[in-house]
Amino acid sequence: MIKARVTVTLKNGVLDPQGKAIEHALGGLGFSGVGQVRQGKVFDVVLETADRAQAEAELKAMGEKLLANTVIEDFAVEVE
């Protein structure tokens, strides 16, 4: 079994209104040193295989086909 994490983030240059709202809220809570916040998504995926290379290839395909909208989002795969 292989555990992996896929992180999806908005591409640089794409406006992130939710990240902006969180950034302002952090400022309002007194965290004065926050330069920028970008919001993303995390997917923890368990694969029933022992083949690391195969798992990485499959996770990459999952990111491209469904987990990220590659028009506006980038994704990164981390295998445990």
Place this chain on the structure above:
Amino acid sequence: MKAAVILLPGLNRDRDMIAALTDIAGEPPLTIWQTETSIPDDIELIVIPGGFSYGDYLRCGAIAARMPVMKAVREKAENGTRVIGVCNGFQILVESGMLPGALMRNSSLKFVCREVELEIANNKTVFTSAYAQGQIIRCPVAHHDGNYFADAATLDLIEANGQVVLRYANGTNPNGSVNDIAGIVNKAGNVLGLMPHPENLITAAHGGTDGRALFESALGLVDA
């Protein structure tokens, strides 16, 4: 022209759309469930209504776009069948890659439900031929994720090709869409996606009929 309406779990504007098409075409559209893998040959207009398919999980329209019926819709579209996606239907069309760009959360982060003004930015499409170029019409909107985005190169391309068909007019952009874009067509011009709801402004009882001509054009009921 025979019309069909695609049904997916979580859509909630299907009844409005069926009522509108029935009123305009004089016969009810065929309804096609999401698990269907083919669409009858005699269907010439496919409509994907609005709502919250799959509860908007993951991204609006993302899961619906990958359902079996969308493969059939894509095949029909590639053969020239007209396709309209309204609101969530528009989100499904961009998620399926049938239209360029993406729809993001409204810049206000608020759900908007009100009337806007739309400019007919291109009346030389099969969907807008009954309107005048530059005509301003009224139309309701109701959405949380209608903020149209495309990268600079894509934007240049769709503007140059006349693929931007509808724009929010007179400062009524409700969602922060780039270039005030409210509706676009694909390059071939037979697939339209738009965030506003023209199906909710087609009889006097709705308070106006500004949306009627869009379906009359799409159904081939009017001469351009």
